[in-house]
Amino acid sequence: MSYSLPDYxxxxxxxxxxxxxxxxxxxxxxxxxxxxxxxxxxMRDTIPLLPALLFYVGYPL
Known part of the structure; x- marks a missing residue:
């Protein structure tokens, strides 16, 4: 079965x-x-947003 870009x-x-x-x-x-x-x-008082965002963008791959 072939998947298209919208499927991914x-x-x-x-x-x-x-x-x-x-x-x-x-x-x-x-x-x-x-x-x-x-x-x-x-633990930090604040969350470093850039590393967290990069992780969550790449993790589902």
Missing amino acids: AVAYAGAFVAMAVLDGLWLGVIARNIYKAEIGAL
């Missing part, structure tokens, strides 16, 4: 949205207190 774009967008939602829930809600308790001294 839809698959990529779906994977991107799924990863963003699941990782956002995990990091922002579920594991936040665990991470703060265990590695709080290593």
